Amino acid sequence: MMTRSNLRWSLFKPLRYALWIVYFLGTQLSASAQSSSAPAGQSKSVKLANPLNELLDEAKRDIDKNQFEAAIVPLQKVIAEEPNTAYAHFQLAYVFTALKRVDEARAQYERTIAIDPKLSEAYLDLGILLLDREPRAAIAPLTKAVELRPAESRPRFLLGVAEERSGDLAKAFDSFESAVRLDPRDFETSAHLGSLYLQLKRPADAETKFRGALELQPADPRALLGLAQSLDAQKKPEAADAFRKYLAVQPSDAVARARLVRVLMEGQEYNAALAELDRADAGTSPSMDSLKLRADIQITQKKYDDAAATLGRAIALSPKDAQLHGGLGRLYLQKRDFASAEKELKIALGMEPNNLLYWKDLSSTYYLGGNYASAIATLDVIAKVETPGAGPWFIRALCYDKLNQPKPALEAYEKFLKLDEGKNPDQVWQAQQRSKVLRRMLEQKR
Numbered sequence: 001m002m003t004r005s006n007l008r009w010s011l012f013k014p015l016r017y018a019l020w021i022v023y024f025l026g027t028q029l030s031a032s033a034q035s036s037s038a039p040a041g042q043s044k045s046v047k048l049a050n051p052l053n054e055l056l057d058e059a060k061r062d063i064d065k066n067q068f069e070a071a072i073v074p075l076q077k078v079i080a081e082e083p084n085t086a087y088a089h090f091q092l093a094y095v096f097t098a099l100k101r102v103d104e105a106r107a108q109y110e111r112t113i114a115i116d117p118k119l120s121e122a123y124l125d126l127g128i129l130l131l132d133r134e135p136r137a138a139i140a141p142l143t144k145a146v147e148l149r150p151a152e153s154r155p156r157f158l159l160g161v162a163e164e165r166s167g168d169l170a171k172a173f174d175s176f177e178s179a180v181r182l183d184p185r186d187f188e189t190s191a192h193l194g195s196l197y198l199q200l201k202r203p204a205d206a207e208t209k210f211r212g213a214l215e216l217q218p219a220d221p222r223a224l225l226g227l228a229q230s231l232d233a234q235k236k237p238e239a240a241d242a243f244r245k246y247l248a249v250q251p252s253d254a255v256a257r258a259r260l261v262r263v264l265m266e267g268q269e270y271n272a273a274l275a276e277l278d279r280a281d282a283g284t285s286p287s288m289d290s291l292k293l294r295a296d297i298q299i300t301q302k303k304y305d306d307a308a309a310t311l312g313r314a315i316a317l318s319p320k321d322a323q324l325h326g327g328l329g330r331l332y333l334q335k336r337d338f339a340s341a342e343k344e345l346k347i348a349l350g351m352e353p354n355n356l357l358y359w360k361d362l363s364s365t366y367y368l369g370g371n372y373a374s375a376i377a378t379l380d381v382i383a384k385v386e387t388p389g390a391g392p393w394f395i396r397a398l399c400y401d402k403l404n405q406p407k408p409a410l411e412a413y414e415k416f417l418k419l420d421e422g423k424n425p426d427q428v429w430q431a432q433q434r435s436k437v438l439r440r441m442l443e444q445k446r
Helices: 004-036 051-064 068-081 086-098 102-115 120-131 135-148 153-165 169-182 187-199 203-216 221-233 239-249 254-266 270-281 288-300 304-317 322-334 338-351 356-368 372-383 390-402 406-420 425-444
Strands: none
Touching: 051 068, 051 086, 068 086, 086 102, 086 120, 102 120, 120 135, 120 153, 135 153, 153 169, 153 187, 169 187, 187 203, 187 221, 203 221, 221 239, 221 254, 239 254, 254 270, 254 288, 270 288, 288 304, 304 322, 322 338, 322 356, 338 356, 356 372, 356 390, 372 390, 390 406, 390 425, 406 425
8 A cells, every 4th residue: 555655746747747848948948938039040950958957957856766865956056047047956855854854945936836835736735744743734735725725636636634633523523525526546545535534433424435435446445344344343244255255465463353242142153263273263262362362262151161172271371460360250159169179270360460350259169168157258258349249248147057156157147138228139038037037046155
Protein backbone atom coordinates (compact mmCIF):
# COMPACT_ATOMS: atom_id res chain seq x y z
CA MET A 1 0.00 0.00 0.00
CA MET A 2 1.28 3.42 -0.90
CA THR A 3 2.58 5.44 2.04
CA ARG A 4 1.83 9.11 2.53
CA SER A 5 5.35 10.14 1.51
CA ASN A 6 5.28 7.95 -1.61
CA LEU A 7 1.91 9.36 -2.51
CA ARG A 8 3.21 12.86 -2.11
CA TRP A 9 6.06 12.39 -4.60
CA SER A 10 3.99 10.43 -7.08
CA LEU A 11 1.21 13.02 -7.06
CA PHE A 12 3.17 16.22 -7.27
CA LYS A 13 6.46 15.48 -9.06
CA PRO A 14 4.85 15.41 -12.53
CA LEU A 15 3.19 18.74 -11.76
CA ARG A 16 6.54 20.26 -10.98
CA TYR A 17 7.89 19.09 -14.32
CA ALA A 18 4.88 20.57 -16.06
CA LEU A 19 5.51 23.85 -14.30
CA TRP A 20 9.18 23.64 -15.32
CA ILE A 21 8.19 23.24 -18.98
CA VAL A 22 5.81 26.21 -18.79
CA TYR A 23 8.49 28.36 -17.20
CA PHE A 24 11.18 27.18 -19.66
CA LEU A 25 9.01 27.83 -22.72
CA GLY A 26 8.02 31.23 -21.38
CA THR A 27 11.63 32.35 -21.07
CA GLN A 28 12.54 30.91 -24.48
CA LEU A 29 9.62 32.73 -26.12
CA SER A 30 10.75 35.94 -24.46
CA ALA A 31 14.26 35.45 -25.84
CA SER A 32 12.91 34.71 -29.32
CA ALA A 33 10.87 37.90 -29.27
CA GLN A 34 13.96 39.92 -28.41
CA SER A 35 15.87 38.21 -31.28
CA SER A 36 13.19 39.03 -33.88
CA SER A 37 13.44 42.73 -33.07
CA ALA A 38 17.24 42.86 -33.38
CA PRO A 39 18.78 45.63 -35.50
CA ALA A 40 19.19 45.11 -39.24
CA GLY A 41 22.29 43.18 -40.16
CA GLN A 42 22.21 41.00 -37.01
CA SER A 43 21.53 37.37 -37.81
CA LYS A 44 18.08 36.28 -36.62
CA SER A 45 19.27 32.66 -36.48
CA VAL A 46 21.44 33.37 -33.45
CA LYS A 47 19.79 31.83 -30.33
CA LEU A 48 20.21 33.93 -27.21
CA ALA A 49 21.42 31.91 -24.24
CA ASN A 50 19.44 32.21 -21.01
CA PRO A 51 21.55 31.19 -18.03
CA LEU A 52 18.49 30.96 -15.79
CA ASN A 53 17.05 28.27 -18.01
CA GLU A 54 20.31 26.37 -17.81
CA LEU A 55 20.27 26.59 -14.03
CA LEU A 56 16.68 25.38 -13.86
CA ASP A 57 17.56 22.56 -16.23
CA GLU A 58 20.51 21.62 -14.02
CA ALA A 59 18.28 21.58 -10.92
CA LYS A 60 15.74 19.43 -12.73
CA ARG A 61 18.40 16.86 -13.63
CA ASP A 62 19.57 16.75 -10.01
CA ILE A 63 16.02 16.25 -8.77
CA ASP A 64 15.45 13.50 -11.32
CA LYS A 65 18.45 11.69 -9.85
CA ASN A 66 17.26 12.35 -6.25
CA GLN A 67 20.41 14.42 -5.74
CA PHE A 68 18.54 17.03 -3.76
CA GLU A 69 21.54 18.65 -2.10
CA ALA A 70 23.04 19.35 -5.52
CA ALA A 71 19.80 20.98 -6.72
CA ILE A 72 19.94 23.66 -4.01
CA VAL A 73 22.81 25.67 -5.53
CA PRO A 74 21.36 26.27 -9.03
CA LEU A 75 17.94 27.08 -7.58
CA GLN A 76 19.41 29.59 -5.15
CA LYS A 77 21.32 31.21 -8.02
CA VAL A 78 18.08 31.64 -9.95
CA ILE A 79 16.42 33.18 -6.90
CA ALA A 80 19.37 35.52 -6.34
CA GLU A 81 19.06 36.69 -9.95
CA GLU A 82 15.24 36.73 -10.10
CA PRO A 83 13.88 36.74 -6.52
CA ASN A 84 10.25 36.88 -7.66
CA THR A 85 10.43 33.64 -9.67
CA ALA A 86 7.69 31.64 -7.98
CA TYR A 87 8.64 28.39 -9.63
CA ALA A 88 12.24 28.48 -8.35
CA HIS A 89 11.01 28.99 -4.79
CA PHE A 90 8.49 26.18 -5.33
CA GLN A 91 11.17 23.75 -6.52
CA LEU A 92 13.49 24.75 -3.68
CA ALA A 93 10.66 24.03 -1.20
CA TYR A 94 10.29 20.60 -2.80
CA VAL A 95 14.02 19.94 -2.40
CA PHE A 96 14.02 21.02 1.25
CA THR A 97 11.00 18.78 1.86
CA ALA A 98 12.84 15.80 0.39
CA LEU A 99 15.78 16.58 2.67
CA LYS A 100 13.42 16.83 5.69
CA ARG A 101 14.45 20.44 6.25
CA VAL A 102 10.89 21.28 7.20
CA ASP A 103 11.25 24.88 8.40
CA GLU A 104 13.16 25.90 5.26
CA ALA A 105 10.63 24.10 3.06
CA ARG A 106 7.77 25.89 4.78
CA ALA A 107 9.40 29.27 4.27
CA GLN A 108 9.89 28.59 0.55
CA TYR A 109 6.29 27.44 0.08
CA GLU A 110 5.06 30.56 1.84
CA ARG A 111 7.29 32.72 -0.37
CA THR A 112 5.95 30.94 -3.46
CA ILE A 113 2.37 31.66 -2.38
CA ALA A 114 3.19 35.32 -1.71
CA ILE A 115 4.54 35.67 -5.27
CA ASP A 116 1.84 33.59 -6.98
CA PRO A 117 -1.33 33.29 -4.84
CA LYS A 118 -3.00 31.13 -7.52
CA LEU A 119 -0.42 28.33 -7.53
CA SER A 120 -2.58 25.57 -6.03
CA GLU A 121 0.28 23.05 -5.85
CA ALA A 122 2.12 25.27 -3.37
CA TYR A 123 -0.87 25.33 -1.00
CA LEU A 124 -1.30 21.59 -1.37
CA ASP A 125 2.35 20.80 -0.68
CA LEU A 126 2.49 23.19 2.26
CA GLY A 127 -0.56 21.50 3.77
CA ILE A 128 1.01 18.06 3.34
CA LEU A 129 4.25 19.31 4.87
CA LEU A 130 2.41 20.49 8.00
CA LEU A 131 -0.02 17.59 8.26
CA ASP A 132 2.03 15.47 10.67
CA ARG A 133 3.69 18.18 12.76
CA GLU A 134 1.05 20.94 12.86
CA PRO A 135 -2.27 19.65 11.54
CA ARG A 136 -4.14 22.75 12.66
CA ALA A 137 -1.75 24.95 10.67
CA ALA A 138 -2.27 22.70 7.64
CA ILE A 139 -5.98 23.54 7.49
CA ALA A 140 -5.58 27.03 5.98
CA PRO A 141 -3.38 26.09 2.98
CA LEU A 142 -5.40 22.93 2.31
CA THR A 143 -8.63 24.95 2.43
CA LYS A 144 -7.14 27.27 -0.19
CA ALA A 145 -6.10 24.26 -2.29
CA VAL A 146 -9.71 23.02 -2.19
CA GLU A 147 -10.88 26.46 -3.28
CA LEU A 148 -8.46 26.54 -6.22
CA ARG A 149 -9.12 22.91 -7.22
CA PRO A 150 -12.84 22.44 -6.48
CA ALA A 151 -13.32 19.49 -8.82
CA GLU A 152 -10.58 17.31 -7.27
CA SER A 153 -11.17 14.93 -4.38
CA ARG A 154 -7.58 14.72 -3.14
CA PRO A 155 -7.31 18.21 -1.61
CA ARG A 156 -10.59 17.61 0.24
CA PHE A 157 -9.34 14.28 1.59
CA LEU A 158 -6.14 15.89 2.89
CA LEU A 159 -8.15 18.74 4.41
CA GLY A 160 -10.31 16.13 6.17
CA VAL A 161 -7.20 14.49 7.61
CA ALA A 162 -5.98 17.85 8.95
CA GLU A 163 -9.40 18.60 10.47
CA GLU A 164 -9.60 15.12 12.00
CA ARG A 165 -6.17 15.44 13.59
CA SER A 166 -7.11 18.89 14.89
CA GLY A 167 -10.16 17.45 16.63
CA ASP A 168 -12.83 18.99 14.39
CA LEU A 169 -14.59 15.75 13.44
CA ALA A 170 -17.74 17.42 12.10
CA LYS A 171 -15.76 19.32 9.46
CA ALA A 172 -13.60 16.28 8.80
CA PHE A 173 -16.67 14.21 7.95
CA ASP A 174 -17.90 16.93 5.59
CA SER A 175 -14.54 17.01 3.81
CA PHE A 176 -14.28 13.23 3.51
CA GLU A 177 -17.86 12.82 2.33
CA SER A 178 -17.49 15.59 -0.26
CA ALA A 179 -14.27 13.93 -1.47
CA VAL A 180 -16.13 10.64 -1.94
CA ARG A 181 -18.94 12.41 -3.82
CA LEU A 182 -16.41 13.95 -6.19
CA ASP A 183 -14.66 10.64 -6.73
CA PRO A 184 -16.67 7.59 -5.61
CA ARG A 185 -13.80 5.40 -6.79
CA ASP A 186 -11.27 6.99 -4.43
CA PHE A 187 -10.26 3.97 -2.38
CA GLU A 188 -8.13 5.88 0.13
CA THR A 189 -10.94 8.22 1.15
CA SER A 190 -13.54 5.44 1.45
CA ALA A 191 -11.24 3.28 3.57
CA HIS A 192 -10.22 6.19 5.79
CA LEU A 193 -13.82 7.24 6.31
CA GLY A 194 -14.70 3.67 7.24
CA SER A 195 -11.95 3.63 9.86
CA LEU A 196 -13.21 6.92 11.28
CA TYR A 197 -16.77 5.63 11.55
CA LEU A 198 -15.44 2.54 13.29
CA GLN A 199 -13.54 4.64 15.84
CA LEU A 200 -16.71 6.61 16.57
CA LYS A 201 -18.66 3.39 17.16
CA ARG A 202 -20.80 3.77 14.04
CA PRO A 203 -20.17 0.26 12.68
CA ALA A 204 -23.10 0.24 10.24
CA ASP A 205 -21.73 3.33 8.47
CA ALA A 206 -18.23 1.85 8.62
CA GLU A 207 -19.50 -1.36 7.00
CA THR A 208 -20.95 0.62 4.07
CA LYS A 209 -17.68 2.47 3.46
CA PHE A 210 -15.50 -0.63 3.73
CA ARG A 211 -17.74 -2.53 1.33
CA GLY A 212 -17.40 0.34 -1.13
CA ALA A 213 -13.62 0.33 -0.71
CA LEU A 214 -13.48 -3.43 -1.31
CA GLU A 215 -15.34 -3.03 -4.58
CA LEU A 216 -12.35 -0.96 -5.70
CA GLN A 217 -9.60 -3.10 -4.15
CA PRO A 218 -11.02 -6.51 -3.17
CA ALA A 219 -7.81 -7.80 -1.55
CA ASP A 220 -6.79 -4.72 0.42
CA PRO A 221 -5.92 -5.84 4.00
CA ARG A 222 -7.04 -2.62 5.69
CA ALA A 223 -10.49 -2.71 4.10
CA LEU A 224 -10.89 -6.44 4.73
CA LEU A 225 -10.03 -6.03 8.40
CA GLY A 226 -12.24 -2.94 8.71
CA LEU A 227 -15.21 -4.81 7.28
CA ALA A 228 -14.62 -7.73 9.65
CA GLN A 229 -14.39 -5.41 12.65
CA SER A 230 -17.51 -3.46 11.67
CA LEU A 231 -19.50 -6.70 11.25
CA ASP A 232 -18.12 -7.98 14.56
CA ALA A 233 -19.18 -4.78 16.33
CA GLN A 234 -22.72 -5.32 15.01
CA LYS A 235 -22.67 -8.99 16.12
CA LYS A 236 -23.40 -10.09 12.57
CA PRO A 237 -22.79 -13.80 11.90
CA GLU A 238 -20.86 -13.08 8.69
CA ALA A 239 -18.08 -11.49 10.77
CA ALA A 240 -16.31 -14.85 11.06
CA ASP A 241 -16.13 -15.27 7.30
CA ALA A 242 -14.92 -11.67 6.95
CA PHE A 243 -12.09 -12.34 9.40
CA ARG A 244 -11.17 -15.48 7.44
CA LYS A 245 -10.93 -13.49 4.21
CA TYR A 246 -8.68 -10.95 5.92
CA LEU A 247 -6.46 -13.66 7.41
CA ALA A 248 -6.13 -15.25 3.98
CA VAL A 249 -4.09 -12.18 2.94
CA GLN A 250 -2.61 -11.41 6.37
CA PRO A 251 -2.10 -14.83 8.01
CA SER A 252 0.42 -13.54 10.56
CA ASP A 253 -2.02 -11.18 12.33
CA ALA A 254 -2.30 -12.94 15.68
CA VAL A 255 -4.68 -10.33 17.12
CA ALA A 256 -7.19 -10.77 14.30
CA ARG A 257 -6.95 -14.57 14.52
CA ALA A 258 -7.57 -14.41 18.27
CA ARG A 259 -10.63 -12.27 17.63
CA LEU A 260 -11.86 -14.77 15.03
CA VAL A 261 -11.51 -17.53 17.62
CA ARG A 262 -13.57 -15.45 20.07
CA VAL A 263 -16.22 -14.81 17.42
CA LEU A 264 -16.45 -18.53 16.74
CA MET A 265 -16.66 -19.24 20.47
CA GLU A 266 -19.48 -16.71 20.86
CA GLY A 267 -21.28 -18.50 18.05
CA GLN A 268 -20.67 -21.82 19.87
CA GLU A 269 -18.59 -23.05 16.95
CA TYR A 270 -16.03 -24.60 19.27
CA ASN A 271 -14.53 -27.11 16.88
CA ALA A 272 -14.07 -24.40 14.25
CA ALA A 273 -12.38 -22.22 16.88
CA LEU A 274 -9.99 -25.02 17.79
CA ALA A 275 -9.27 -25.58 14.09
CA GLU A 276 -8.26 -21.91 13.77
CA LEU A 277 -5.89 -22.30 16.71
CA ASP A 278 -4.45 -25.48 15.18
CA ARG A 279 -3.90 -23.59 11.93
CA ALA A 280 -2.14 -20.75 13.74
CA ASP A 281 0.05 -23.10 15.79
CA ALA A 282 0.97 -25.45 12.94
CA GLY A 283 4.75 -25.89 12.77
CA THR A 284 5.41 -23.57 15.73
CA SER A 285 5.27 -23.61 19.50
CA PRO A 286 1.90 -22.24 20.67
CA SER A 287 1.98 -18.72 22.03
CA MET A 288 0.66 -17.83 25.47
CA ASP A 289 -2.44 -16.19 23.96
CA SER A 290 -3.10 -19.31 21.89
CA LEU A 291 -2.85 -21.58 24.93
CA LYS A 292 -5.19 -19.36 26.96
CA LEU A 293 -7.76 -19.34 24.15
CA ARG A 294 -7.49 -23.10 23.77
CA ALA A 295 -8.04 -23.59 27.51
CA ASP A 296 -11.09 -21.31 27.43
CA ILE A 297 -12.62 -23.38 24.64
CA GLN A 298 -11.88 -26.67 26.38
CA ILE A 299 -13.39 -25.42 29.64
CA THR A 300 -16.52 -24.28 27.77
CA GLN A 301 -16.73 -27.76 26.25
CA LYS A 302 -16.27 -29.21 29.75
CA LYS A 303 -13.13 -30.99 28.63
CA TYR A 304 -11.49 -30.35 31.98
CA ASP A 305 -8.63 -32.81 31.64
CA ASP A 306 -7.62 -31.29 28.30
CA ALA A 307 -7.96 -27.80 29.73
CA ALA A 308 -5.79 -28.66 32.73
CA ALA A 309 -3.09 -29.99 30.41
CA THR A 310 -3.25 -26.84 28.29
CA LEU A 311 -2.96 -24.56 31.32
CA GLY A 312 -0.05 -26.66 32.52
CA ARG A 313 1.74 -25.91 29.24
CA ALA A 314 0.99 -22.23 29.67
CA ILE A 315 2.40 -22.25 33.22
CA ALA A 316 5.55 -23.90 31.91
CA LEU A 317 5.98 -20.83 29.67
CA SER A 318 5.12 -18.34 32.39
CA PRO A 319 5.47 -19.91 35.86
CA LYS A 320 4.99 -16.60 37.68
CA ASP A 321 1.64 -15.78 36.10
CA ALA A 322 -0.82 -15.66 39.00
CA GLN A 323 -3.82 -15.69 36.69
CA LEU A 324 -2.75 -18.99 35.18
CA HIS A 325 -2.29 -20.63 38.58
CA GLY A 326 -5.60 -19.20 39.78
CA GLY A 327 -7.36 -20.46 36.66
CA LEU A 328 -5.88 -23.91 37.03
CA GLY A 329 -6.89 -23.92 40.71
CA ARG A 330 -10.48 -23.14 39.78
CA LEU A 331 -10.38 -25.85 37.12
CA TYR A 332 -9.19 -28.41 39.68
CA LEU A 333 -12.00 -27.22 41.96
CA GLN A 334 -14.52 -28.01 39.21
CA LYS A 335 -12.89 -31.42 38.84
CA ARG A 336 -13.22 -31.82 42.64
CA ASP A 337 -9.48 -32.37 42.90
CA PHE A 338 -9.31 -30.35 46.08
CA ALA A 339 -5.68 -31.02 46.94
CA SER A 340 -4.47 -29.78 43.54
CA ALA A 341 -6.87 -26.83 43.66
CA GLU A 342 -5.54 -25.77 47.08
CA LYS A 343 -1.95 -26.01 45.83
CA GLU A 344 -2.52 -23.84 42.74
CA LEU A 345 -4.65 -21.26 44.54
CA LYS A 346 -2.03 -20.84 47.26
CA ILE A 347 0.62 -20.28 44.58
CA ALA A 348 -1.63 -17.62 43.01
CA LEU A 349 -2.20 -15.95 46.39
CA GLY A 350 1.53 -15.95 47.03
CA MET A 351 1.85 -13.70 43.98
CA GLU A 352 -1.37 -11.69 44.46
CA PRO A 353 -2.29 -11.85 48.16
CA ASN A 354 -5.09 -9.28 47.83
CA ASN A 355 -6.97 -11.06 45.05
CA LEU A 356 -10.41 -11.81 46.52
CA LEU A 357 -11.33 -14.17 43.69
CA TYR A 358 -8.52 -16.53 44.68
CA TRP A 359 -9.52 -16.31 48.36
CA LYS A 360 -13.13 -17.13 47.51
CA ASP A 361 -12.11 -20.10 45.38
CA LEU A 362 -9.86 -21.27 48.21
CA SER A 363 -12.70 -21.01 50.73
CA SER A 364 -14.89 -23.11 48.40
CA THR A 365 -12.05 -25.61 48.03
CA TYR A 366 -11.72 -25.97 51.81
CA TYR A 367 -15.48 -26.25 52.35
CA LEU A 368 -16.11 -28.81 49.61
CA GLY A 369 -13.02 -30.73 50.69
CA GLY A 370 -14.31 -30.93 54.28
CA ASN A 371 -11.67 -28.62 55.80
CA TYR A 372 -14.24 -26.48 57.64
CA ALA A 373 -11.87 -24.70 60.01
CA SER A 374 -9.74 -23.48 57.10
CA ALA A 375 -12.88 -22.48 55.21
CA ILE A 376 -13.93 -20.25 58.15
CA ALA A 377 -10.43 -18.76 58.32
CA THR A 378 -10.52 -17.79 54.64
CA LEU A 379 -14.03 -16.35 55.07
CA ASP A 380 -12.60 -14.19 57.87
CA VAL A 381 -9.90 -12.88 55.51
CA ILE A 382 -12.49 -12.04 52.87
CA ALA A 383 -14.79 -10.35 55.43
CA LYS A 384 -12.03 -7.85 56.31
CA VAL A 385 -12.21 -6.51 52.76
CA GLU A 386 -15.78 -7.21 51.67
CA THR A 387 -18.93 -7.17 53.77
CA PRO A 388 -20.34 -10.72 53.68
CA GLY A 389 -23.69 -11.29 52.00
CA ALA A 390 -26.25 -13.99 52.64
CA GLY A 391 -24.26 -16.70 50.80
CA PRO A 392 -21.04 -16.46 52.85
CA TRP A 393 -23.08 -16.44 56.08
CA PHE A 394 -24.83 -19.65 55.03
CA ILE A 395 -21.50 -21.36 54.25
CA ARG A 396 -20.09 -20.10 57.55
CA ALA A 397 -23.13 -21.51 59.36
CA LEU A 398 -22.67 -24.90 57.72
CA CYS A 399 -18.99 -24.95 58.67
CA TYR A 400 -19.70 -24.16 62.34
CA ASP A 401 -22.48 -26.74 62.27
CA LYS A 402 -20.11 -29.41 60.91
CA LEU A 403 -17.58 -28.47 63.60
CA ASN A 404 -20.25 -28.94 66.31
CA GLN A 405 -20.14 -25.28 67.36
CA PRO A 406 -23.87 -24.61 67.85
CA LYS A 407 -23.75 -21.04 69.12
CA PRO A 408 -21.77 -19.45 66.20
CA ALA A 409 -23.66 -21.75 63.81
CA LEU A 410 -27.03 -20.44 65.05
CA GLU A 411 -25.84 -16.84 64.85
CA ALA A 412 -24.65 -17.39 61.26
CA TYR A 413 -27.94 -19.03 60.25
CA GLU A 414 -29.91 -16.14 61.73
CA LYS A 415 -27.69 -13.64 59.90
CA PHE A 416 -28.29 -15.53 56.65
CA LEU A 417 -32.07 -15.56 57.16
CA LYS A 418 -32.08 -11.82 57.78
CA LEU A 419 -30.03 -11.00 54.68
CA ASP A 420 -31.52 -13.52 52.26
CA GLU A 421 -35.11 -12.31 52.60
CA GLY A 422 -36.50 -15.56 51.21
CA LYS A 423 -34.64 -15.42 47.86
CA ASN A 424 -33.29 -18.98 48.23
CA PRO A 425 -36.16 -21.06 49.62
CA ASP A 426 -34.28 -24.35 49.90
CA GLN A 427 -31.47 -22.79 51.92
CA VAL A 428 -34.01 -20.78 53.96
CA TRP A 429 -35.87 -23.96 54.90
CA GLN A 430 -32.61 -25.70 55.82
CA ALA A 431 -31.47 -22.74 57.92
CA GLN A 432 -34.81 -22.55 59.72
CA GLN A 433 -34.82 -26.26 60.56
CA ARG A 434 -31.21 -26.26 61.76
CA SER A 435 -31.84 -23.12 63.81
CA LYS A 436 -34.66 -24.90 65.67
CA VAL A 437 -32.41 -27.84 66.41
CA LEU A 438 -29.51 -25.65 67.53
CA ARG A 439 -31.72 -23.58 69.84
CA ARG A 440 -32.91 -26.75 71.58
CA MET A 441 -29.33 -27.94 71.91
CA LEU A 442 -28.25 -24.65 73.48
CA GLU A 443 -31.28 -24.61 75.84
CA GLN A 444 -30.45 -28.12 77.04
CA LYS A 445 -26.92 -27.04 77.94
CA ARG A 446 -28.14 -24.30 80.22
